[in-house]
Structure formats: structure tokens, C-alpha cells
Amino acid sequence: MKKKGLAALLLTLILVLVTACGAKGTTDSADKGSAQNDQKKSLKIGATAGPYSDMVTKAIKPLMEKKGYSIEVVEFNDYVQPNKALANGSIDANLFQHSVYLEKFAADNNLDLSPVISVPSIPMGLYSHKFKSVSEIADGSTLTIANDPTNLARSLKLLVDMGLITIKEGANPATMSEKDIADNPKHLVIKPLEAAQLPRTLDSTDLALVPGNFALAAKMDLTSALQLENMQEKYRNVVVVNTKDADSQFAKDLKEVIQSKDFEKVIDEQFKGFSKPEWMTNK
Incomplete structure (x- = not known):
């Protein structure tokens, strides 16, 4: 009986030591991973x-x-x-x-x-080869805007700021589209396109709302815009x-x-x- 008791005690001690070592290994591994993340120098x-x-x-x-x-x-x-x-x-x-x-x-x-x-x-801008100011924009003018979620809501907000459209109450800024336009007093014909195409449309359309990065890529002068975006944070x-x-x-x-x-x-x-x-x- 004494031998059995001694064997049981030894087994218990071994299990405790193994568990402790395993826990320490896990902790050391987590600490090492955290340290490697904090010390990462190649990005x-x-x-x-x-x-x-x-x-x-x-x-x-x-x-x-x-x-x-x-x-x-x-x-x-x-x-x-x-x-x-x-x-x-x-x-x-x-x-x-x-x-x-x-x-x-x-x-x-x-x-x-x-x-x-x-x-x-880079602020978005409204550009035109036909008009020199927002007040000159004619009824029924064609306007190209970006069709991607990153720029579409900004485009519509800039049109609102210029008094060219109004947006339906409750429209979600993250998913807003031309379908959320409530009033369009100048009856603008709005054509959503890929943002990269917008600078080229100025030769064939009346107006284009061009995101700043694509305007610069097309070597457009930001100061030539009829109006630049007053950017929200x-x-x-x-x-x-x-x-x-x-x-x-x-x-x-x-x-x-x-x-x-x-x-x-x-x-x-x-x-x-x-x-x-x-x-x-x-x-």
C-alpha cells in the first residue's frame, strides 16, 4: 500500500510539473509573439x-x-x-x-x-471645358461622376453644397447613390462611371466631378475647378x-x-x- 501511495504521489507531482511547464511555454510563446509584433522593422x-x-x-x-x-x-x-x-x-x-x-x-x-x-x-472638384462658373451651368447639362462607394457620396454632397441637387431625408451616406436625389432643378443628366475615366469625359460631356487623385494623375490643375470640395474629416x-x-x-x-x-x-x-x-x- 505504501508503494502504491508513493507512486500516486510521484505521478501527481509529475502532472503538476508538466502542466506548469506547458502553461509557462504558452505564456512565453504569447509574450514572444507580442514582442516580435512590437519589434517588427520590415513593413x-x-x-x-x-x-x-x-x-x-x-x-x-x-x-x-x-x-x-x-x-x-x-x-x-x-x-x-x-x-x-x-x-x-x-x-x-x-x-x-x-x-x-x-x-x-x-x-x-x-x-x-x-x-x-x-x-x-486631395479635394474632389467639379470641372468643365464648357462653363467657367457654377452659375453658368445650363439646364439639362450632362454630368459624369464616380460610381464607386468611396467617391459617390462625396460627389453628391458636393452637388448639394453647390445648390445643384437635394438629397432625400434619411439617405445613408455610406450607400448613397443618384437614386437618393430628391430635387434636381437644373435637370442634370448624371452618369456614374469608373473614377479613372472621368478626366477623359470632359472632352465629350458638359461637366465632371473628378476625385483629386485622378485629377492629378491626368495632370489637371486643381485650381481650374469650378468648385473644390470642402472636405469633411x-x-x-x-x-x-x-x-x-x-x-x-x-x-x-x-x-x-x-x-x-x-x-x-x-x-x-x-x-x-x-x-x-x-x-x-x-x-
Whole structure:
């Protein structure tokens, strides 16, 4: 009986030690994973080709490299892949979208993404080769606008600000479309198209509402617009990361770099006409 009791006691001690070691191993593994995340120094940042890719390359990348990071800029040509690539870990952050689009896209696709900070953004503008002012716009004029969720709501809001249309009460800003127009006193013929096509339509249509990045890509002069957008903060582009990385060191460093005087200097010198967010203008 004594031998059986001693054997049982030894077995109990072994189980306790194994369990303790296993728990420590799990804790050590979690701590190691967290430390690796915080110490990550090689980053891939996605951006749509054009001015925001340029902003990452010219204003963010050099300043992050001064902090010891290795930065690869990954360019995209649509508004879908940058978030999917971020969610699946192909990239570590992206810059191409405003908060309204981010919230809807993340909800629709069950993605856990979070904004880090807003950046200077290009205002949308109403352009025409036929009219020199909003007051000159003729009845029945044809207007092309972007058909993607990122820009359509902004286009309609700019038309409202100019007094050209009104929107139905209760229209959802995230899903708003031309079907939500309540009044159209000038009987504008509104044609939604892919945003990249809009600059070219100015030769064959009366008016075009062109998002700033596509206007610059087409070498359009922002100051030639009949009217530029008075941007709401929720429509300014944001740097985005996976929510699990929102408190990581690299996310904190991205925010610190963008809030720096060196970043603003590059914006002032190389991104003239970009509309600065409130956190930058109210410093």
C-alpha cells in the first residue's frame, strides 16, 4: 500500500510539473509573439497608384527608415484589394481610403481593421471645358461622376453644397447613390462611371466631378475647378492597420512620423493643394 501511495504521489507531482511547464511555454510563446509584433522593422505599406503611393514613398517611407524600418511600397489599382491584402497579412498597413468607406467595407467583408491617423487629402472638384462658373451651368447639362462607394457620396454632397441637387431625408451616406436625389432643378443628366475615366469625359460631356487623385494623375490643375470640395474629416484618407496591430510599435511610429514637422514640410513642398486634416491645422 505504501508503494502504491508513493507512486500516486510521484505521478501527481509529475502532472503538476508538466502542466506548469506547458502553461509557462504558452505564456512565453504569447509574450514572444507580442514582442516580435512590437519589434517588427520590415513593413509593407499598400497604397493606390498615384498621389497616395507618392505620399508613402516621399513623405512616410524616408521618415520611417530614419527610425530603423525597412519599407516596401505596394501599389494597387483598385479599392478592394488593399484591404483584403491587409487583412490576410500580405501588407502591414494601407493608405487609400476615407473612414466612411473603411467602416462599410470592413463590415461588409467581416474584416477587423482600424484607422491610425488621417492624412492630407486631395479635394474632389467639379470641372468643365464648357462653363467657367457654377452659375453658368445650363439646364439639362450632362454630368459624369464616380460610381464607386468611396467617391459617390462625396460627389453628391458636393452637388448639394453647390445648390445643384437635394438629397432625400434619411439617405445613408455610406450607400448613397443618384437614386437618393430628391430635387434636381437644373435637370442634370448624371452618369456614374469608373473614377479613372472621368478626366477623359470632359472632352465629350458638359461637366465632371473628378476625385483629386485622378485629377492629378491626368495632370489637371486643381485650381481650374469650378468648385473644390470642402472636405469633411470623415472623407479624409486614413492610414489603416489590422486592429490587432493598432497598439503595436510600428503603428505608433507611423502616427508619430505623420504628425512630425518633417512630414508636413514634405506635404507643403511636394503636395500643394492637398487639404490638411484638422489635427494638423489646429496645432
